[in-house]
Each structure stands twice: as C-alpha cells, then as structure tokens.
Amino acid sequence: MGILEELYQELVLTRYKAPQKRGTLPNPTHKSGGKNPACGDQIELYLKVEDGTIAAVRYQGEGCAVSQASADLMAEAVEGKTVAEALELAKKFKAMVVEGRPPAPELGDLAALAGVAKLPSRVKCATLAWHALEEALGEGA
Amino acid sequence: MDPRALKKDFPIFEAHPELVFLDSAASSQKPRAVIEALSRFYETAYANVHRGSYRLSEAATEAFEAARTTLARYLGARDPREVVFVRNATEGVNLLAHALADRVGAGETILVTEMEHHANLVPWQRLAARTGARIRAVPLTEEGRLDLKAYDRLLAEGPKIVALTQMSNVLGTINPVAKLAEKARQAGAIVVVDGAQAAPHLPVNVASLGADFYVTSGHKMLGPTGASALWGRLELWLELPPFLTGGGMIERVEIEQSTFTEPPARFEAGTPPFAEAVALAEAARYLEAVGREPILAHDQALTRRALEGLKAIPDLRVFGPEGSDRGGVVSFAFPGLHAHDLATFLAERKIAVRAGHHCAQPLHRRLGVPATTRASFYLYNTEEDVDRLVEAVAEARRFFKDWIA
Numbered sequence: 001m002g003i004l005e006e007l008y009q010e011l012v013l014t015r016y017k018a019p020q021k022r023g024t025l026p027n028p029t030h031k032s033g034g035k036n037p038a039c040g041d042q043i044e045l046y047l048k049v050e051d052g053t054i055a056a057v058r059y060q061g062e063g064c065a066v067s068q069a070s071a072d073l074m075a076e077a078v079e080g081k082t083v084a085e086a087l088e089l090a091k092k093f094k095a096m097v098v099e100g101r102p103p104a105p106e107l108g109d110l111a112a113l114a115g116v117a118k119l120p121s122r123v124k125c126a127t128l129a130w131h132a133l134e135e136a137l138g139e140g141a
Numbered sequence: 142m143d144p145r146a147l148k149k150d151f152p153i154f155e156a157h158p159e160l161v162f163l164d165s166a167a168s169s170q171k172p173r174a175v176i177e178a179l180s181r182f183y184e185t186a187y188a189n190v191h192r193g194s195y196r197l198s199e200a201a202t203e204a205f206e207a208a209r210t211t212l213a214r215y216l217g218a219r220d221p222r223e224v225v226f227v228r229n230a231t232e233g234v235n236l237l238a239h240a241l242a243d244r245v246g247a248g249e250t251i252l253v254t255e256m257e258h259h260a261n262l263v264p265w266q267r268l269a270a271r272t273g274a275r276i277r278a279v280p281l282t283e284e285g286r287l288d289l290k291a292y293d294r295l296l297a298e299g300p301k302i303v304a305l306t307q308m309s310n311v312l313g314t315i316n317p318v319a320k321l322a323e324k325a326r327q328a329g330a331i332v333v334v335d336g337a338q339a340a341p342h343l344p345v346n347v348a349s350l351g352a353d354f355y356v357t358s359g360h361k362m363l364g365p366t367g368a369s370a371l372w373g374r375l376e377l378w379l380e381l382p383p384f385l386t387g388g389g390m391i392e393r394v395e396i397e398q399s400t401f402t403e404p405p406a407r408f409e410a411g412t413p414p415f416a417e418a419v420a421l422a423e424a425a426r427y428l429e430a431v432g433r434e435p436i437l438a439h440d441q442a443l444t445r446r447a448l449e450g451l452k453a454i455p456d457l458r459v460f461g462p463e464g465s466d467r468g469g470v471v472s473f474a475f476p477g478l479h480a481h482d483l484a485t486f487l488a489e490r491k492i493a494v495r496a497g498h499h500c501a502q503p504l505h506r507r508l509g510v511p512a513t514t515r516a517s518f519y520l521y522n523t524e525e526d527v528d529r530l531v532e533a534v535a536e537a538r539r540f541f542k543d544w545i546a
Binding site: 002003004007008016038040041062063064066119121122125 | 477478479480481482485486488489496497498502511512540541543544
C-alpha cells in the first residue's frame with residue numbers, strides 16, 4: 001500500500017465528508033482554538049467537562065482532510081474519558097504522527113492517521129485539534 | 142530558448158532528476174553560475190564593504206557597486222543610485238511604508254488591489270494604522286483582472302499612495318502597470334509597484350514604466366536568498382528619510398542627533414548583503430543572456446498548455462485570465478478536496494507545487510475558496526513537466542473521486 005492509499009483511506013474520507021462530532025456545544029466548560037496560518041487550517045473546540053470527565057466534545061473549522069478527520073476522530077475518542085486519560089491519549093497520538101511510533105492500541109480508529117508521520121509537511125494538520133485539546137485542558141500547546 | 146539545455150545549468154535537477162519543479166513563484170532554483178559567483182566571492186574576494194582601506198575591502202566595495210549597476214541595467218533604471226539593496230521584497234515594501242509615512246495623513250487613502258500579496262498589503266495597513274489613513278482596494282473582474290472602471294473611480298478619491306502588483310502570484314494576471322501608474326501619478330499619488338513576480342519573467346523598464354518605486358525579489362529571479370533590488374526615483378530617494386538606521390547610513394553622528402548620508406547608502410543601514418548582491422548580479426546577467434522576451438514567451442506557452450490540459454479535467458476550477466496578460470502561474474481547486482490533500486498527492490509523484498492561500502487571503506476570499514493548489518513555470522520547465530502535472534491532477538481526480546463535491 002502506498003502512502004497515499006495508507007493516508008487517504010475510507011475512514012479519513014468518511015470523517016471528512018460525514019463528520020460525527022462537528023458542531024458547537026451550548027454551554028461549554030472549556031473552549032479553545034487553533035490555526036495553521038501557513039495553510040489556513042483552523043479549528044474551534046468546545047468541551048463539556050463534568051467531575052473530571054469529558055462529557056461532550058464538538059468542533060468547528062475548515063481545512064484539509066487530515067486536519068478535519070483528525071478533529072472528528074479525536075472528539076469521538078476523548079468523549080467519556082477523564083481529563084487525564086484524554087491528555088495521555090494526546091501524547092500517544094503525537095508519538096504516532098510526530099515521532100512515527102507504532103499506534104498504541106488505545107488509539108483505536110485514530111491509527112488511520114499513522115501515515116501522516118511519513119509526510120512531515122502534514123504533521124501539523126494532524127496535530128492541530130490535539131493541540132487545541134491540550135490548550136483547552138490547560139496543558140499548553 | 143531551449144529549456145532542456147538551460148535545465149542543465151541548474152544543479153538541483155542533477156541531484157533530483159525526477160523532480161518536476163513547479164514552485165518558482167515561491168522561489169526559483171539557482172544556476173551553477175550564481176552558486177559559483179557566491180562561493181567564489183566568499184573564497185577569493187570577501188571583506189566588508191565601505192569600511193577597510195585595504196585592497197580586499199576596496200575590491201569588495203567595487204564588486205558591490207558593480208552589482209548595483211548591473212541590477213540598475215536589468216531594471217532599466219537611469220542611475221545606479223536608484224537601486225537600494227534590501228533583504229527581500231517584504232523588506233522593500235516595509236522600507237517604503239516607513240519612509241513614505243509623511244506622505245499620507247489621517248483620513249487620506251492608500252489604494253491597493255484585491256490581488257495583492259500580503260507583503261504589499263500588511264505594511265500599508267500598518268502605515269494606515271499609524272497615520273489614520275484608510276486602505277481601499279481595487280476589486281477584480283470575474284476573469285481575475287483588475288476592474289479598471291473601479292480603479293478610475295477610486296483614483297478620483299485622490300489616494301496618496303497606490304500600491305499594486307505587476308503580476309499576481311495566484312492568478313498570473315499581468316496588470317497594465319504603465320497605464321495604471323500614469324493615471325495614478327496624474328491623480329497625485331506615489332506609485333509603488335510590486336514586481337516580485339514580474340521582474341524574473343518580464344522585460345522591465347522602470348524608467349519608462351511611470352512608477353515611483355519598484356520592488357523585486359532576488360531569490361525569485363535566480364539569485365540567492367537575502368538580496369533584492371528596490372528601485373526608486375532618485376528625486377524621491379533624495380527627499381525621503383531612512384527606514385532602518387545605524388552604521389553605514391550616517392553622515393555625522395553626535396550623542397543626541399545625527400545626519401544621514403545620500404541615497405542609496407541612506408537606505409542600507411548595517412552591513413548590506415553584498416556577497417548575495419554580487420551573486421544576484423550574476424543571476425541578472427544570466428537572465429539577460431537568455432532574454433526576458435523569450436522567457437515570457439516560454440512561460441506563456443507552458444501556461445496555455447497547462448490551462449488547456451487542466452480545463453479539460455471535469456470538476457476542476459482553474460483560476461485566472463486567458464490571454465497575453467497572463468504569466469506563468471496557474472492556480473486550481475477541486476470543490477470538496479482541500480488544496481493540501483491535492484498537493485500531497487502531487488508530491489508523491491515528485492511534482493512540487495504550492496498549496497494554501499499563497500499569502501493572498503483577501504484574494505482567496507474573493508475567489509470563494511479557502512486555498513488553491515498552484516503551479517508556476519520558469520525557464521527550466523518543459524512541456525513534459527506540464528504534461529506530468531496535468532496527468533497527475535487527472536489521476537488525483539480519480540483517486541479522490543468520492544471526495545470531490
């Protein structure tokens with residue numbers, strides 16, 4: 001499988017075209033935004049955290065398939081997790097796309113984005129939503 | 142002009158024989174002559190200019206001033222003192238936006254166009270913010286040309302500065318700058334032309350163009366990074382205050398005040414990029430030897446071929462006008478497929494293009510797309526490069542067929 005087939009597989013396409021978690025939340029407890037000024041990707045993230053657990057995540061934004069699919073998969077993956085678990089997942093995701101480590105099992109469907117590690121110019125697209133998540137949860141960008 | 146023969150002058154294509162380089166609008170590749178001129182200068186002729194009273198420094202100064210003369214000739218300037226060396230086109234516009242601060246006041250207008258690169262927009266916005274002036278922009282027609290009727294109307298408002306590009310870095314539109322400059326000067330404006338895209342490809346004669354300032358980008362015209370020629374009318378340079386200040390641009394310095402030297406040195410504070418300027422002069426000679434008429438004709442032939450091929454691909458939006466006022470830049474987009482995803486696909490086929498807003502966000506807003514993928518052509522590109530681009534874009538459409546809206 002070539003790098004293009006690896007990256008642009010069905011899951012990424014589906015999440016780009018028919019996102020599950022796109023939208024806003026009426027009363028978010030946490031909000032943050034992220035931008036890649038060089039390419040125009042942007043995202044706004046809305047979180048509802050109750051008793052240390054992420055009850056709901058929604059996002060809005062525009063950009064390439066990698067940035068938007070990553071946001072959608074992230075939102076789905078961190079819903080129901082504790083803040084600590086979500087931040088741990090962010091570390092594992094970054095280890096996969098930035099350092100090129102094999103996907104940790106907890107990443108589940110997010111493993112679809114592993115191919116990004118081979119495309120240095122696209123890494124920041126994949127990490128955009130995750131940096132916004134870390135910022136919203138107070139872990140810096 | 143034989144692009145295959147010229148390509149052999151560019152070592153990058155020996156290092157990357159498969160590379161289809163279609164990103165010269167961002168920065169051009171360098172011929173061996175330029176690379177060698179730079180290393181030869183550092184190896185055999187290097188010492189700071191305008192400083193030492195020893196032979197090596199005097200010779201370096203002479204080489205720097207000879208480079209100024211070469212760039213003056215390349216741009217058609219009457220006097221080498223009209224050429225100021227700056228780092229890049231962005232620095233050139235910033236220099237002007239500071240030096241011209243007294244020429245625009247509160248409530249007065251700085252006129253730009255909707256197709257400007259951020260480098261010829263943001264510095265004027267900052268000037269407007271400092272002075273209370275306002276920015277107005279010439280709109281575009283559907284084809285991607287300047288709306289000349291709107292231009293006339295906007296000129297009637299009496300702008301103090303008119304800043305416009307000679308060639309769009311996204312649409313490839315070549316603006317009728319001589320005509321526009323004449324009208325603007327009649328309306329009493331100072332005319333700044335952004336020649337970053339035009340100077341590498343078009344015959345330029347600043348003496349007859351009618352503008353007051355002409356900004357270029359050395360690294361886009363086969364030169365090294367770090368040195369670019371900024372042309373201005375000598376009578377204006379003589380009147381204007383400096384931008385950056387410090388060493389090299391002074392006449393007499395006391396603790397509390399200083400006086401400044403004559404142009405061009407007044408505008409070249411600090412050690413200038415003289416080695417790079419010497420190499421840039423080599424680039425100018427290379428382009429003069431090939432000839433800018435043949436280069437433009439070659440760019441336009443490749444552009445016609447690209448437009449024909451790309452416009453035949455279903456769903457693809459291809460931007461910019463067709464005709465003799467179109468230079469070697471082609472931007473395109475598939476609805477529903479982001480420019481970066483398309484560029485990644487092309488990159489896997491060794492085709493180097495740029496994706497994004499190309500430092501022209503207002504233009505992309507006007508086009509109604511967040512980003513485009515852009516191919517740009519230069520003297521080393523061949524018909525085969527264009528054909529590989531067109532084939533790959535057609536292939537991308539098949540690959541991403543379920544994505545395209």
